[in-house]
Amino acid sequence: GEDVEQSLxxxxxxxxxxxxxxxxTDSSSTYLYWYKQEPGAGLQLLTYIFSNMDMKQDQRLTVxxxxxxxxxxxxxxxxxxGDSAIYFCAEGTGGYQKVTFxxxxxxxxxx
Amino acid sequence: xxxxxxxxxxxxxxxxxxxxxxxxxxxxQATTMFWYRQFPKQSLMLMATxxxxxxxxxxxxxxxxxxxxxxASLTLSTLTVTSAHPEDSSFYICSAREGRLSSYNSPLxxxxxxxxxxx
Numbered sequence: 001g002e003d004v005e006q007s008l009x010x011x012x013x014x015x016x017x018x019x020x021x022x023x024x025t026d027s028s029s030t031y032l033y034w035y036k037q038e039p040g041a042g043l044q045l046l047t048y049i050f051s052n053m054d055m056k057q058d059q060r061l062t063v064x065x066x067x068x069x070x071x072x073x074x075x076x077x078x079x080x081x082g083d084s085a086i087y088f089c090a091e092g093t094g095g096y097q098k099v100t101f102x103x104x105x106x107x108x109x110x111x
Numbered sequence: 112x113x114x115x116x117x118x119x120x121x122x123x124x125x126x127x128x129x130x131x132x133x134x135x136x137x138x139x140q141a142t143t144m145f146w147y148r149q150f151p152k153q154s155l156m157l158m159a160t161x162x163x164x165x166x167x168x169x170x171x172x173x174x175x176x177x178x179x180x181x182x183a184s185l186t187l188s189t190l191t192v193t194s195a196h197p198e199d200s201s202f203y204i205c206s207a208r209e210g211r212l213s214s215y216n217s218p219l220x221x222x223x224x225x226x227x228x229x230x
């Protein structure tokens with residue numbers, strides 16, 4: 001079955017790095033995604049990683065995937081107040097790439 | 112980049128009426144669109160998978176007669192909440208994947224969501 005878990009809350013100081021963690025259970029995942037949701041808005045795709053990759057870096061974002069432990073993390077370097085939002089990890093499985101979302105981690109950036 | 116437009120962004124309706132939400136892929140064709148529901152402070156729950164030209168596939172526990180989905184073209188899917196009740200009040204979000212079924216390289220693109228309030 002599919003189950004994606006995240007910690008609910010993370011608080012960091014502006015300029016520090018943020019690390020948001022996620023665990024999933026479906027070993028057949030093809031894609032793993034990170035989405036950002038600001039209050040009252042839809043979801044913005046931040047980045048995604050193929051399941052056969054270990055790491056992906058995109059500007060301030062670094063995604064690490066440990067497929068053995070089914071653990072995914074998102075590191076945001078030099079976190080800014082504009083990064084305050086809820087971050088969802090998600091896994092895509094199956095031919096239609098059904099996506100299952102985690103519970104979301106609310107990131108609070110303290111100026 | 113690929114854009115998914117969802118309309119309306121916000122709607123209030125009276126109990127017993129029906130509400131239609133549109134999801135359009137503006138600059139790409141989407142064979143498959145997904146409809147999600149999000150409760151306050153919770154994650155997204157997949158309601159159904161909308162396939163162009165065929166019936167939608169509903170997740171367990173989602174009433175297909177209450178949440179009517181139509182995917183009449185490669186750029187438009189609609190969700191109609193029929194005979195809405197206050198418990199249907201929620202944030203509904205659609206998403207679309209560019210390309211065909213085997214597009215493993217295409218991530219999901221999301222609309223901005225529709226906040227439905229049923230009074």
